[in-house]
Amino acid sequence: MVAEFGLFALWIAFAASLLLAVVPMVGSYRDSSLLMTVDRPLARVLFIALSGSVIALAIAFLNDDFSVAYVANHSNSLLPWYYKITAVWGSHEGSVLFQLWILSIWIIAFSLFSKRVDTVLRARVLSVLGLVSLGFCAFILFTSSPFERLLPFAPGEGSDLNPLLQDFGMIIHPPLLYIGYVGFAISYGFAIAALLSNRLDREWARWARPWTAIAMGFLTLGIVIGSWWAYAELGWGGWWFWDPVENASLMPWLVGVALVHSLSVSEQRGAFLSWTLLLSISAFSLSLLGAFLVRSGVITSVHAFASDPERGMFILWILFIAVGGGLLLYALKLPKNLKAKPFGLTGREFFLLLNNVFLVVITVTVLIGTLWPLIADALNWGKISVGAQYFNAIAIPMFTLMSVLVPIGVYANWGGSSSELGSKLLVPIALSLLIALGAGALIDFSLSTILVWWLGCWLLVATLDQLRRATAGFNKTKLMSLRSGLWGMYLSHAGIGVAIIGVGMTTLHSAEVDVRMGEGDSHVVGSYEFTLREFAPLRGPNYQSESATIDVYYRERLVATLVPEKRRYVATGQIMTEAAVDDGLTRDLYVALGEPLDNGDWAVRLQVKSFMRWVWYGGAMIFLGGLLAGFDRRYRRKYE
Amino acid sequence: MHPKRKQRLTLVVLMVVGVSLAAFLILKAMEDNLNxxxxxxxxxxxxxxxxxxxxxxxxxxxxxxxxxxxxxxxxxxxxxxxxxxxxxxxxxxxxxxxxxxxxxxxxxxxxxxxxxxxxxxxxxxxxxxxxxxxxxxxxxxx
CATH class of the missing domain: 2.40.50.140 (Nucleic acid-binding proteins)
Structure with a gap:
């Protein structure tokens, strides 16, 4: 029964989306305030119906209702209860439903917290969101319903959740990512509404800013947690693979970051307005493209769900309508005579322009590299894959240059003629260079190490200096009253600095060996000695495993005992590597079991990863920065 | 030249240079890394x-x-x-x-x-x- 209820609720959501897509839009053209404000009850119905639908699916999982095909394929009676709940978004059908539910949260949030937004504009944004929701609903109902029954022959036991997904990182990674992806629907709605209403000005940009910043923040956290999960769970100790689906999440992120900065220029100076619109359309389109790449099975990837051309076609149509419609409107209705204040080459606008150019170039690079294999295949040029080196060759220099410019842009004044710009830069550059040389001396004094530390410290020191200048030397009352938008910016920029040190150090100074080990064997990696004490079998709720106990010594002192496992999941017989990690501020110790060898030894991978945590710390800071910026009260104040 | 036009020209030149440079780098990297x-x-x-x-x-x-x-x-x-x-x-x-x-x-x-x-x-x-x-x-x- 509960599955039928879920399906029924989904149809109610379909109807509510349809009404939301039509009624406020019609109202905005008829100038009827009644029709334009009907969004609030509709948004509520949509949210409640979808919550009901998601809960129904969760209950089907908790009750082990294996007559529901989705539950039978992705659960098992031995699965712990929390993984039964997270299995709701563990595969294709459920994850689309879950994503739609998150969209309904965005919609209800927007309908509640947009009182300041112009009524007509607001109604149109909501109608566009209704249209997006309608597309999602139709997609689920017509191609991928998670409520389909396996009747009359329901299996007695489910085939279990993919063991890779039985992990804490997997519980939170997809929801965070979806909040980010779907959040760009609001920016998209703002862009379409602006074009329809011929209303493109600084006030419009101010209204759009907080929503974009929050979406960007969540997307950042989603990507970072995904990377952390891959690191902990895939057993290779890698954290970024330039996998097509990682790229699919990186592209909207890059454009989203560009959009956040371009919006700030639009709001403060009335410049870049048409560019901002284009970025808003692109960010959402790239989110949809990501969905297409993941769901259609056109690419080889660790993330690709089982392929289904019909679903792919459906998403391709949604993508076509969203991109084509958006760009057509852009071409036809872009307001003329946008008045922007002029700026010079030392103006903050110019640096933000460079930031946008860099981000877009990286996006295009990633897009080409990701789609190239598809294009080559379609044109019969053979089946190819693009190596990680391709992405690194472009992205690393671009990110480096861009990061150098970040603090300069913040020091520069709007409009330009910052005559004292050079003198402001002097102290932070010198200070960060000094720290970098110090760090270099402690590590290996190579040019690349010094460059990494200089770049990271340059961002940190300059950002701290900017905070000092903004608060008259860390004055307490000024610190307390500093707007949260500025806090958000400082925190995000400092986060980039922290992440650069993490990425650089872990790339340059990590040590890794694959070795054969038996009981009592020792191996030295970097300055750590790994000694295998014993092998032992273990049992979990739905798996059996072989484990090894490995003591790690640093200068003869025991610093960690790691117990990596090789699990065998009972229901599917699937084998899973469970790596063991000892995390620290300056290094992670990482051990994973490979495979058993003939004489009882195991192949073991031993790694010492330098400054690994800093990558995630930096990402978390960018997330917090995005949230702080989004909750700046200034964006909700009336425009003077 | 009118300052606004001058600014626009600078931007266009910068864009053209940037795009060609990026295209060159992308093609170069692509050539070496296709498997x-x-x-x-x-x-x-x-x-x-x-x-x-x-x-x-x-x-x-x-x-x-x-x-x-x-x-x-x-x-x-x-x-x-x-x-x-x-x-x-x-x-x-x-x-x-x-x-x-x-x-x-x-x-x-x-x-x-x-x-x-x-x-x-x-x-x-x-x-x-x-x-x-x-x-x-x-x-x-x-």
Whole structure:
């Protein structure tokens, strides 16, 4: 029964989306305030119906209702209860439903917290969101319903959740990512509404800013947690693979970051307005493209769900309508005579322009590299894959240059003629260079190490200096009253600095060996000695495993005992590597079991990863920065 | 020149320079890093040169996996049902690597065997890399 209820609720959501897509839009053209404000009850119905639908699916999982095909394929009676709940978004059908539910949260949030937004504009944004929701609903109902029954022959036991997904990182990674992806629907709605209403000005940009910043923040956290999960769970100790689906999440992120900065220029100076619109359309389109790449099975990837051309076609149509419609409107209705204040080459606008150019170039690079294999295949040029080196060759220099410019842009004044710009830069550059040389001396004094530390410290020191200048030397009352938008910016920029040190150090100074080990064997990696004490079998709720106990010594002192496992999941017989990690501020110790060898030894991978945590710390800071910026009260104040 | 026009000109020039530079870098990086996919049949028909990085996919032939007793070196055969290619690799194989299952190896072909730097297997029970599925399909085996 509960599955039928879920399906029924989904149809109610379909109807509510349809009404939301039509009624406020019609109202905005008829100038009827009644029709334009009907969004609030509709948004509520949509949210409640979808919550009901998601809960129904969760209950089907908790009750082990294996007559529901989705539950039978992705659960098992031995699965712990929390993984039964997270299995709701563990595969294709459920994850689309879950994503739609998150969209309904965005919609209800927007309908509640947009009182300041112009009524007509607001109604149109909501109608566009209704249209997006309608597309999602139709997609689920017509191609991928998670409520389909396996009747009359329901299996007695489910085939279990993919063991890779039985992990804490997997519980939170997809929801965070979806909040980010779907959040760009609001920016998209703002862009379409602006074009329809011929209303493109600084006030419009101010209204759009907080929503974009929050979406960007969540997307950042989603990507970072995904990377952390891959690191902990895939057993290779890698954290970024330039996998097509990682790229699919990186592209909207890059454009989203560009959009956040371009919006700030639009709001403060009335410049870049048409560019901002284009970025808003692109960010959402790239989110949809990501969905297409993941769901259609056109690419080889660790993330690709089982392929289904019909679903792919459906998403391709949604993508076509969203991109084509958006760009057509852009071409036809872009307001003329946008008045922007002029700026010079030392103006903050110019640096933000460079930031946008860099981000877009990286996006295009990633897009080409990701789609190239598809294009080559379609044109019969053979089946190819693009190596990680391709992405690194472009992205690393671009990110480096861009990061150098970040603090300069913040020091520069709007409009330009910052005559004292050079003198402001002097102290932070010198200070960060000094720290970098110090760090270099402690590590290996190579040019690349010094460059990494200089770049990271340059961002940190300059950002701290900017905070000092903004608060008259860390004055307490000024610190307390500093707007949260500025806090958000400082925190995000400092986060980039922290992440650069993490990425650089872990790339340059990590040590890794694959070795054969038996009981009592020792191996030295970097300055750590790994000694295998014993092998032992273990049992979990739905798996059996072989484990090894490995003591790690640093200068003869025991610093960690790691117990990596090789699990065998009972229901599917699937084998899973469970790596063991000892995390620290300056290094992670990482051990994973490979495979058993003939004489009882195991192949073991031993790694010492330098400054690994800093990558995630930096990402978390960018997330917090995005949230702080989004909750700046200034964006909700009336425009003077 | 009018300052606004001058500014616009600077921007246009910067964009053109930037775009061409980016296009050049992208093409250069692309040229060096494209890995062509070969099925064992393709290799049997015409062997790729030994400095070219390629990917080879197929089913792991039952009984062909040989582990060295001293190190982590391993060799195994990949087949598309038609031809066979021997792969040599040193390191840890992925969890789902198994005989009679699909795998894709990346490396260079020395005329005899593929010296792999990376071996990938499917990541869950129901998944087969599309290239391997195609290769098997055209042989009528899958």
């Amino acid at each position: 062509l996919f070969y099925s064992p049949r393709d290799i049997a028909a015409s062997a790729p040169s030994n400095n070219e990085t390629i990917r080879v996919g197929g089913m792991v032939v039952a009984g062909s996996v040989v582990r060295s007793q001293e190190s982590l070196a391993v060799t195994f055969d990949l087949t598309d049902g038609d031809a066979i290619v021997t792969v040599s690799y040193a390191g840890i194989l992925p969890d789902l690597f198994a005989e009679d299952e699909a795998a894709v190896a990346t490396g260079t072909f020395d005329g005899n065997q593929l010296n792999a730097t990376q071996v990938l297997a499917k990541h869950d029970e129901n998944y087969m890399p599309p290239e391997v599925a195609d290769a098997m399909k055209s042989e009528g085996e899958y």
